[in-house]
Amino acid sequence: MIARRTFAALLAALALVAAGAGVVVAQSGEPAPVTQPGLDLDQALNRDVPRGTKGGPRFEVTLADGAAEHALDGRVYVIVSTTADDEPRFQTGVPDGTPLFGKNVDGLRPGGRGVDLRGGDDDVFGYPLRSIGDLPAGEYFVQAFLNTYETFHRSDGSVVKLHMPCGDGHDIFGGTGNVYSDVQELHARGHGGGKVRLELSNVIPPSDPVPPGGTCQQGNPEDSAHVKHVKIQSDLLTEYWGRPMYIAANVLLPEGYEEHPDARYPVIYQHGHYPGPSPFNFLEDGSNSFSQWWLSDDAPRAIAVTFRHENPYYDDSYAVNSANLGPYGDAITEELMPEIDEHFRTQGEPWARSLTGGSTGGWESLAQMVFYPRLYSSTFSTCPDPVDFHYHQIVNLYEDSNAYYRELQWNRVPRPGARSVDGNVRYTMEDENHLELALGTNGRSGGQWDIWEAVYGPQGPDGYPARAWDKVTGAIDHRVAEGWRPMDINDYLGTNWAAVAPDLVGKIHVYTGDDDTYYLENAVKLLEQSFASLDPDPQATIEFGNDAPHCYSPFTTTELIETMVDFMAEHAPPGADLSSWRY
Numbered sequence: 001m002i003a004r005r006t007f008a009a010l011l012a013a014l015a016l017v018a019a020g021a022g023v024v025v026a027q028s029g030e031p032a033p034v035t036q037p038g039l040d041l042d043q044a045l046n047r048d049v050p051r052g053t054k055g056g057p058r059f060e061v062t063l064a065d066g067a068a069e070h071a072l073d074g075r076v077y078v079i080v081s082t083t084a085d086d087e088p089r090f091q092t093g094v095p096d097g098t099p100l101f102g103k104n105v106d107g108l109r110p111g112g113r114g115v116d117l118r119g120g121d122d123d124v125f126g127y128p129l130r131s132i133g134d135l136p137a138g139e140y141f142v143q144a145f146l147n148t149y150e151t152f153h154r155s156d157g158s159v160v161k162l163h164m165p166c167g168d169g170h171d172i173f174g175g176t177g178n179v180y181s182d183v184q185e186l187h188a189r190g191h192g193g194g195k196v197r198l199e200l201s202n203v204i205p206p207s208d209p210v211p212p213g214g215t216c217q218q219g220n221p222e223d224s225a226h227v228k229h230v231k232i233q234s235d236l237l238t239e240y241w242g243r244p245m246y247i248a249a250n251v252l253l254p255e256g257y258e259e260h261p262d263a264r265y266p267v268i269y270q271h272g273h274y275p276g277p278s279p280f281n282f283l284e285d286g287s288n289s290f291s292q293w294w295l296s297d298d299a300p301r302a303i304a305v306t307f308r309h310e311n312p313y314y315d316d317s318y319a320v321n322s323a324n325l326g327p328y329g330d331a332i333t334e335e336l337m338p339e340i341d342e343h344f345r346t347q348g349e350p351w352a353r354s355l356t357g358g359s360t361g362g363w364e365s366l367a368q369m370v371f372y373p374r375l376y377s378s379t380f381s382t383c384p385d386p387v388d389f390h391y392h393q394i395v396n397l398y399e400d401s402n403a404y405y406r407e408l409q410w411n412r413v414p415r416p417g418a419r420s421v422d423g424n425v426r427y428t429m430e431d432e433n434h435l436e437l438a439l440g441t442n443g444r445s446g447g448q449w450d451i452w453e454a455v456y457g458p459q460g461p462d463g464y465p466a467r468a469w470d471k472v473t474g475a476i477d478h479r480v481a482e483g484w485r486p487m488d489i490n491d492y493l494g495t496n497w498a499a500v501a502p503d504l505v506g507k508i509h510v511y512t513g514d515d516d517t518y519y520l521e522n523a524v525k526l527l528e529q530s531f532a533s534l535d536p537d538p539q540a541t542i543e544f545g546n547d548a549p550h551c552y553s554p555f556t557t558t559e560l561i562e563t564m565v566d567f568m569a570e571h572a573p574p575g576a577d578l579s580s581w582r583y
Helices: 008-014 235-241 289-294 328-343 360-371 429-439 448-456 478-482 489-504 521-533 557-570
Strands: 058-063 072-081 100-108 115-117 125-127 138-153 159-162 179-181 184-188 195-203 227-233 246-252 267-271 303-308 353-358 378-382 405-407 412-414 416-419 425-428 508-513 541-545
Touching (some): 058 072, 058 138, 072 115, 072 429, 184 195, 227 328, 235 328, 246 328, 267 360, 267 557, 353 557, 360 489, 416 429, 425 429, 429 448, 521 541
Parallel strands (some): 058 195, 267 303, 353 378, 508 541
Antiparallel strands (some): 058 115, 072 100, 072 138, 100 125, 138 159, 138 179, 179 195, 227 246, 246 303, 416 425
16 A cells, blocks of 8 residues: 655655666675765756656566466556665655556566566656656666456456455555565666666465465454454355455454353444454453453453455455445445354344444444444444545545646645644645556556545446546546545435434544544534534534544544443343343
8 A cells, every 4th residue: 555654755865866877787796875975956856857758777577487377467567766775665655655667567478578667658657756767867776566467357347457455455565466576786877778677576475374275365364262253255246346256354252252152242343444353453462451451351341343355446445335346335234244243142233333443444434324324323433534525635526626736827736635733744645646646557556546536436438447537637527526426425414314314313423633634624524514404413423633633533442442332332222132241
């Protein structure tokens, strides 16, 4: 996934690169010096180098014999670093990541002809340098990487090529089956020619243990006394994607579960990015404070669940049905949750189910409550992703003309993508989107803006997510933007309130900082304004943390769990089992 960092470190690194002569791959040995003076700031910003120029090194990337059993499709990256502190593939990011250049490739054969990446090639897009021709002269460490694609023949008739994760949370640079080269040293002359050969020879193994005779998608972490892992093949998703698709959950059992066989428990469902192997980072040996509390007499007895639903676009599905990812909302609620109820002693009733999550999980826990209101008693959502697309972070998707800039008569003002609480801008929206474009065309970057487009928006005529804005220029397509409205939670509630109110009144709790790092509080304020005008009164809790960044919550983890369990018990219907699990 794309890291969110600062741009200053990259400029500092580039400013230290010295001019060189020729383009050669250095011999192995001690790393070449990379901190020589001589490149000024204008050069580092490439103000003297036209965008997309030819020149610089030409990279030829080949696939080694034995690295694959057949020809591979995907996107090839060449990553160029000024340091040898870590492999270049682990130094990418926004805005201070090392330069990365990407190009799509079809049918790359083991031992066969390679693919070229060079300056002036319109099929190559880079970040933070647009073109390989923009690479200043200097000493570098370079690495090639292949993000592999599989061809999907989906039930809607579309045919798309996407990366299929395998228990790795759709981490491109740690993705199962992806291939990378050894790191080589490069002495480059900024505008000189020359070929640099890089061979993809190292294959990333599966993250989870693979069952005998099974595939890596079927793998599961190992169970422990309190943590169990459930994985099923989803019939709904398998039909949509045209190949076996799996969804999974991590289940944390309360202390005393085995000793109280007649007890049935309320369940806390925590949504979010691809999780670790245990909910709330529980450790069986009790070596962190949460684990000690969970095993103590002070903890309420409940079951906690986190979901694993990485997919060909991202590390999670956003837990809804969508045009580009398929029926993940139904798969979770109609297939996976009943499987959990069958194998563990849950209460299995709406009053005993409560949702939570932060950021992506904040949106998911709110969306599950809104779109499946009869399944749950409550949601406690923190710092949710945009809940009203009049503020998609800081863009009015319905009315603004450009996502990257405020368009004025005589000027264009860049839109920030992230900030510090003191107001300093960390990077711009253009930065983040351009890194995503370098990582993958057609929404295949595994990044934040691309998954929003895939989940919230319609499918394009080519089978990939329709572009809400031009990924290079930021120009918004308002016809596509209108197709986002079904996923605009505030719009949905306002339009359907009369029908959903009986199942939602008193159940919604939202918390966010009023200086959210990604400007997410703006959309929550619109939600608060809308709630004030709805009839009947939503009786919702919306709270803003003063001077608080992403991801504010008024609760510690233990306080949140206690609050959720107490809420479920207090709002249980007459005759509900409120005793068997209270020991």
